[in-house]
Every structure is written in structure tokens, then in C-alpha cells.
Amino acid sequence: MFDIAQNNKSNTFDAVVIGSGISGGWAAKELTQNGLKTxxxxxxxxxxxxxxxxxxxxxxxxxxxxxxxxxxxxxxxxKQSRFPGNVRQETKHWFVKDPEHPYLEDRRFDWIRGNHVGGRSITWGRQCYRWSDLDFEANIREGVAIDWPIRYKDIKPWYDYVESYVGISGRREGLHHLPDGEFLKPMDLNVAELQFRDRIHQIYDDRMVTNARIANLSEPKDRGACQYRNRCKRGCPYGGYFSSVSSTIPDAERTGKLTIRPHSIAHSVIYDPNTGKASGVRVIDAETKEEMVFNARIIFVNASTLGSTQILMNSTSTSFPEGMGNTNGVLGKYLMDHHFLISGSGEVDGLEDYYYKGRRPGGTYMPRFRNIDAESGMKNFTRGYGLQGGGGRGTGWKQNIAELNYGKKSKEDLFKPGGPWRYGMIAFGECLPYEDNRVYQDPNAVDQWGIPLLRFDAGWKENELEMRKDMRIQIPEMLENAGLKNIQFNDQMSYPGQGIHEMGTARMGRNPKTSILNKWNQIHDVPNVFVTDGACMTSAGCQNPSITYMALTARACDHAISELNRQNL
Incomplete structure (x- = not known):
């Protein structure tokens, strides 16, 4: 296999980026804008x-x-239909057909995928919340797993940088555990949301409601502002929300330094024992199954958490018989996702004279309020959960939560002035990093390109289940205390993968004996290979993670370019 001459100049680049989604698009932009042929x-x-x-x-x-x-x-x-609304006529082309891209399950795992340039940056929920040191220090503070090798001060300038480019609408609130960002003006809350927010602030000292922080432009930038159509998951012709194909990739192409090769399955990364570095990437053409090699000085692996892990597992050599960088057996372990699908809603009285036009892409957010400090500490679980919510007429509150919004009825509910107002919210909880939550290669099954299939073995444990008990109590209680009537409550078990926030499996750390990546997202043992998608995460937080992937990617690119200039890579 892969006997094409590796010294072919037409196959040689300064950098190769594997994957064009949220993080891969950022890597392409940063590397090309710094002069690298990519x-x-x-x-x-x-x-x-x-x-x-x-x-x-x-x-x-x-x-x-x-x-x-x-x-x-x-x-x-x-399997793609396990998440509601994915495979409607208007969106199914963004998701893979399962028989063509199979995977295996010891325990249920919902691997939601879209194979195309731009990846899930076209269909993501766009909620963007920074981490704080409450998140980065949680593992070491509690003696869970391993310590993150970075703190908020290390990533803050890169949050600033990517937010200024992406365009995040939101409101500054001054919370230490949910840091403010470089926001565009917030999208106005509707009357039901304002009433719920004000009542929560009157009743509770330990929790608050703010505007959803979303990557939808509330005002024109270098792209058109959001048109309030709420068709984001189809792709936005106005560029009203951030995606790789509307933003980072076009900017990378404008440099004249970018080559895009679709239908290219990255099989593995090639290790050169003489240099102690990677020399290139083995690729299989998805259509012709032709095998080829592309050479580069640096390689960014951004194929999504599980895709990147699969590539590293395939990257075997005499030096790394268990996968590139996997001298410690950590690769594929500590798989995480957010658990959710506990929600509630109720009618808001006295607003029959109010209505509004447009379909905002976001509603409200209630930041985590458990285990923030000594006063909010819980005896039966650690970490916490945030709540996404929204208000509307009829049953349209779910319209403001991207993960729940789909279908004709949800798109039209808020446009109709009739019917009662409702407000609802859904919880997203943190999952701890567990060694036995894992993904591994099946030794007996391969895909149509001869690559071993991934097999999943992961589930929630006591901490997540105890947290869910608190969600069940707090959601209806808050709705009732805020004066809502006819409360409806939904408690439905979610499965790992269903939150589409999978992360871990090639984690960052301080010690090469317990982690795959260092503080710059470099593989400890192969310094010219960087992994900056969800695979790098050492813990999960309860916030939507994509803005953190973007910040880590921009930071890693800056380091890579600096090291190249010093001739250290």
C-alpha cells in the first residue's frame, strides 16, 4: 500500500490539515495567512x-x-435519525448514510456525522460559551483524571481573537464562571423570556438568565447579518452565521496558499524514526480508492474527535505499534459528551396582547449554578449543568434551541399571534472523564476502504445520573416559582454522542505518561503533529465546546508557526 514516491514535489506542502470543519477551517486560515502552503x-x-x-x-x-x-x-x-430532525428533506444531505459509513456499538453511541467540506460547521447549534478556571482546574481540584496543562489566562487572548472574527451576539454579565466575550449586540429577548428572566432574578440569588451567546451576526460584519429565517441547519446563503465554508476557508483561499482536496480519506500519519517527526499523510481517494501520500512539515489532525482518533490509531509504526503517540494506552479512552434531554415548559400568563415577527436563532441561557463555590456545593454529584431555553406562542419555545428545533410547525409557531405564550428550557450536563468510556478499532471489521471500524463502549455513571436527578427537580420547580402554569415536563434518557459534543480520546496533559498531547496540542512524541478538535479535551465542562476548539486551534497554529520560524519543527 501507499507506494507512491513520497518525494513527489506536487504532493509536498508546508502543512496538511485533515478535516475542514470548525477547527480544521481555522487551521487552514491561520496557516495560510502566515504564508504556509497548505x-x-x-x-x-x-x-x-x-x-x-x-x-x-x-x-x-x-x-x-x-x-x-x-x-x-x-x-x-x-443511526443518524436518532437525533430528531437530522434527516428531514431539507437537511438529510448533510448527514451520512449509515450503511455506507458503519460503526459498531458495545453500548449505544450516537455518532452523528456529515462528510463534506465544512463538516458539522454547517449544521452546528452555534451556541458559544467560554470556559473559566472553574472548568480548567476542576480535575486537579477534585482528583479526577488528570490536570489540564493550561488555564483560562492561556486561552483568553485566543477567545478574544476568534470571537472578534466569528461574530458572537451576547450580553456581558460579569460572571467569573462564564467569562464575557467580544460580543456583538445581543438579540433581543421576547416578552415571555424577559418576564421569566426578571422573575428568576427576583426569586433566586444563585442563578440568572441571559441571552443565548450565539455565532449568528446580530449586525453586519464582513458577511450579511442574520435574517431571522431560522433555517440555519440548511446552510445560510447570507453568511448570517459562522461556518468554515462561509468564513475561514474562503479567507484561506484568498491567500493563494490553499489547496482543497475533497473525497480524500486520511488513512494515517507517517512517522519518520530518523527525524522523530511525521513526514506526511497517507490518503485514499474516496471515489477511485487510489492510494497516495502527501508530505508536509507540520500536520494538523482535525477530522473531529472520533475521526482524528481513528487516524491516530491507524498511524502505526515500529515506534508506535498501538497508534501514533499512544505509548501509554490512553488513545481512545476518556470519551465524553454532554448528557441532556431533560426539559420542561409552562404557560406564561398575561401576555396575550404581545407577539413578534421573525425567528431568532437563539433564546436564553441559564449558566451553571451547582458546585460553583462552597455555598452551591452538592453532596451527591460534582460539576454542573447549564440550561438553554426560549419563549414563544403556542408550543414554540423549542424554536429557540437549535438542538431541538426542526419541522414546519416549529418554524411557524412563533409567527402566529394566537395561542398562549410558553417558556421552556432544557439542561446540558457535564460528563466526567472515565477511563473505561472508550472507542477502539474492531479487529475483524473494516469499511469499504479497508479501514478498521470503530467500536464504542461508553455510558453515563453515578455522577451523571445523580446530576440528572437534580435536573428533574430544578426545572419544574423554577418554572412553577416563576409563575408559569400548565407545566409540562419531559424526562428522556440521552445517550453518549447524542449531544453531538463528543470529546476526549486524545487528551491534553502535562505528563506524556498519561496524555497524548502537550499544552500546545502537539503529540508529545511527535512534535510536528497537532490535534486541536474535540479529541484534545481533558474534561468536558457543561458549555457547548466549539468556541473552545476554535481558540485552541488558533493558539496552536500560532505556536506551530513560531516553532517553524525557529527551525524547531
Whole structure:
């Protein structure tokens, strides 16, 4: 395999970036803007800004008014459909067909994927919340897993940097455990949300409600502002929200330094024992199955948490028989995601004379209020959860939560002035890093390109289950205390992967004996290979993680360029 001459100049670059999603797009932008000839690989089809075939379709423009027939879901999307709304007619092209991209489960894991340039940056929920030292110091403070090798002060300038570019609408609140960012003006809360916010602030000293912090432009930037269509998951022709294809990749292309190669499956990274560095990437053409090698001075592995882990596991050599950098057996372990799907809503009285137009892409956020300090400490669980919410007329509160919003009815509820107002919220909780929550390669099954299939073995443990008990109590209690009527409560078990915030498996750390990556996201033993997507995470927090991936990527690129200039890589 891969017998193509590795010294072919046409296959040689300064940098190779594997994956073009949230973090890969950032790597491509930063590296090219600093003068590096860069190859961007993606295993899926080419997508450019504007290639959004359903962006302007109404329900009556689509077969079955947007619904995908059950027999098609059963045949093509049995696992992708585990997350509601993924495989409707207007969005199914952003998700893989499961029979073509199989994986295996010892315990249920919902691996939600889209193979195309831009990846899940086209369909992400866009909620952006910084971490604080409450998160970065949690492991060492509690004696859980290993310590993060960085603190908030290390990443703060990079949060500032990426937020200024991305465009995050939000409100500054001065919370130490949810740091403020470089915000655009917040999107106004509606009357139900304002009433709930004010009542919570009157009743509780330990919790508050703020505007959702989202990567939707509340005012024009270098892209068009949000049009309040709430069709984000289809792709936005206005560029009203951040994605790789609307922002980072076009900026990288403008440098003249970027080559994009779609339909390119990164098989593994090549290790050169003579230099102690990686020399390139083995690639299989997804369409022709041709094998080839691309050479580079530095390599960024950004194929998403599980894709990056699979590539490192495949990157075996005499020096790394268990996968690149995996001299300690850590690779693939400590798999995390957020647990959720406990929610509640209630009617808000006295607002029958109010209505509004437009479909905002975000509603409210209640930051974590458990285990913040001594007064908020819980005896039966550690860490905490945040609550995303929103208000609307009828049952349309879910419209303001990207993870729950789909379908014709949810898009039209808030446009109708009739019916009662409701406010609702859903909790997202932290999962601790456990060694036996893992992903590994099946020794007996391969995909159509001959790559071993991933097999998942992960689940929630006592800390998550105890946290969920508190969610069950607090959500309806807060709704009732805020004066809401006819409260409806939904308690539904979520499974790892379903939050689509999978992380861990190639964690950062201070000690090469217990981690894969150092504080700069370099593989300890292979310093010219960087991993800056969710695989690098040492713990999970309860906040949506993508803005942290972006900040870590920009920071790692700055370090890589500095080391290249010093001729250390």
C-alpha cells in the first residue's frame, strides 16, 4: 500500500490539515495567512458557500412537505435519525448514510456525522460559551483524571481573537464562571423570556438568565447579518452565521496558499524514526480508492474527535505499534459528551396582547449554578449543568434551541399571534472523564476502504445520573416559582454522542505518561503533529465546546508557526 514516491514535489506542502470543519477551517486560515502552503483534506464532497440546495425552500416545495419516509430512514439513516430532525428533506444531505459509513456499538453511541467540506460547521447549534478556571482546574481540584496543562489566562487572548472574527451576539454579565466575550449586540429577548428572566432574578440569588451567546451576526460584519429565517441547519446563503465554508476557508483561499482536496480519506500519519517527526499523510481517494501520500512539515489532525482518533490509531509504526503517540494506552479512552434531554415548559400568563415577527436563532441561557463555590456545593454529584431555553406562542419555545428545533410547525409557531405564550428550557450536563468510556478499532471489521471500524463502549455513571436527578427537580420547580402554569415536563434518557459534543480520546496533559498531547496540542512524541478538535479535551465542562476548539486551534497554529520560524519543527 501507499507506494507512491513520497518525494513527489506536487504532493509536498508546508502543512496538511485533515478535516475542514470548525477547527480544521481555522487551521487552514491561520496557516495560510502566515504564508504556509497548505493542503486541506476532507473525506466528503466539495461544498462552497452558497451550495445550500434547500436554503430557500418552503415545506410545499419539498416532497412529503419535508418529511422523509419512514422506510428511507430505516434503510439509510437508522443511526443518524436518532437525533430528531437530522434527516428531514431539507437537511438529510448533510448527514451520512449509515450503511455506507458503519460503526459498531458495545453500548449505544450516537455518532452523528456529515462528510463534506465544512463538516458539522454547517449544521452546528452555534451556541458559544467560554470556559473559566472553574472548568480548567476542576480535575486537579477534585482528583479526577488528570490536570489540564493550561488555564483560562492561556486561552483568553485566543477567545478574544476568534470571537472578534466569528461574530458572537451576547450580553456581558460579569460572571467569573462564564467569562464575557467580544460580543456583538445581543438579540433581543421576547416578552415571555424577559418576564421569566426578571422573575428568576427576583426569586433566586444563585442563578440568572441571559441571552443565548450565539455565532449568528446580530449586525453586519464582513458577511450579511442574520435574517431571522431560522433555517440555519440548511446552510445560510447570507453568511448570517459562522461556518468554515462561509468564513475561514474562503479567507484561506484568498491567500493563494490553499489547496482543497475533497473525497480524500486520511488513512494515517507517517512517522519518520530518523527525524522523530511525521513526514506526511497517507490518503485514499474516496471515489477511485487510489492510494497516495502527501508530505508536509507540520500536520494538523482535525477530522473531529472520533475521526482524528481513528487516524491516530491507524498511524502505526515500529515506534508506535498501538497508534501514533499512544505509548501509554490512553488513545481512545476518556470519551465524553454532554448528557441532556431533560426539559420542561409552562404557560406564561398575561401576555396575550404581545407577539413578534421573525425567528431568532437563539433564546436564553441559564449558566451553571451547582458546585460553583462552597455555598452551591452538592453532596451527591460534582460539576454542573447549564440550561438553554426560549419563549414563544403556542408550543414554540423549542424554536429557540437549535438542538431541538426542526419541522414546519416549529418554524411557524412563533409567527402566529394566537395561542398562549410558553417558556421552556432544557439542561446540558457535564460528563466526567472515565477511563473505561472508550472507542477502539474492531479487529475483524473494516469499511469499504479497508479501514478498521470503530467500536464504542461508553455510558453515563453515578455522577451523571445523580446530576440528572437534580435536573428533574430544578426545572419544574423554577418554572412553577416563576409563575408559569400548565407545566409540562419531559424526562428522556440521552445517550453518549447524542449531544453531538463528543470529546476526549486524545487528551491534553502535562505528563506524556498519561496524555497524548502537550499544552500546545502537539503529540508529545511527535512534535510536528497537532490535534486541536474535540479529541484534545481533558474534561468536558457543561458549555457547548466549539468556541473552545476554535481558540485552541488558533493558539496552536500560532505556536506551530513560531516553532517553524525557529527551525524547531
Amino acid at each position: 493542503l486541506l483534506l476532507d473525506r466528503g464532497r466539495m461544498v462552497r458557500h452558497g451550495d445550500y440546495p434547500t436554503a430557500n425552500l418552503d415545506p410545499w416545495d419539498m416532497e412529503h412537505r419535508g418529511k422523509t419516509p419512514p422506510e428511507e430512514i430505516k434503510r439509510d439513516y437508522p
